Amino acid sequence: MKRRDLFFYLPLGLAGGFFAWLGYRTYTIRFRPRPEAGEPVWREGAGVFLAKRGELALWEARFFTYPLPQGELKALLLRLPGPAPGGVSLGEEHYIALSRICTHQACTLNYVPDPEAGSILYNFRYDRPFLGCPCHFGAFDPLLGGKAVYGPPRYPLPRIRLEVRGEEVWATGHEVPLRPMEGL
Numbered sequence: 001m002k003r004r005d006l007f008f009y010l011p012l013g014l015a016g017g018f019f020a021w022l023g024y025r026t027y028t029i030r031f032r033p034r035p036e037a038g039e040p041v042w043r044e045g046a047g048v049f050l051a052k053r054g055e056l057a058l059w060e061a062r063f064f065t066y067p068l069p070q071g072e073l074k075a076l077l078l079r080l081p082g083p084a085p086g087g088v089s090l091g092e093e094h095y096i097a098l099s100r101i102c103t104h105q106a107c108t109l110n111y112v113p114d115p116e117a118g119s120i121l122y123n124f125r126y127d128r129p130f131l132g133c134p135c136h137f138g139a140f141d142p143l144l145g146g147k148a149v150y151g152p153p154r155y156p157l158p159r160i161r162l163e164v165r166g167e168e169v170w171a172t173g174h175e176v177p178l179r180p181m182e183g184l
Helices: 003-031 115-121
Strands: 042-052 061-068 071-080 088-090 093-099 110-112 130-132 139-141 147-150 159-165 168-175
Touching (some): 071 168, 093 168
Antiparallel strands (some): 130 139, 139 147, 159 168
């Protein structure tokens, strides 16, 4: 091989490798199936009061921190229009509590109550409110139990176990594994 040939084949090989990587990455982010948020396995934890019946309007969120041995976990309680996997129902009111830590690279998620604003901010058009990651523009659907529906995140958000005590909603544990802190 001549030196002149090297100046032709080296950039060609680099460009080919880049486009192969880009194709694989596009498939992984956009088209590869994501795991569903199935039935959770719970780990007992401290009891934290979250809300009374009727305090939250439909799609209204309440942010809270849940105590863990590793530190405090940022989370949110959300009132939904229908039941969600891992959530709880109090009459006609349906609630779910989710971790606000992205399963991709542990960024803090934002609750996006306006899907139109979400389509501009996260480049993701959806028909209902969602949780969005500002770091890599991932999106999670609370009505599907925190399933990752867009972007790089593969796994659903860990859920916080809810318990009904009379007319009150309490957080009493968390889902195992608590991604990304407890690994895959």
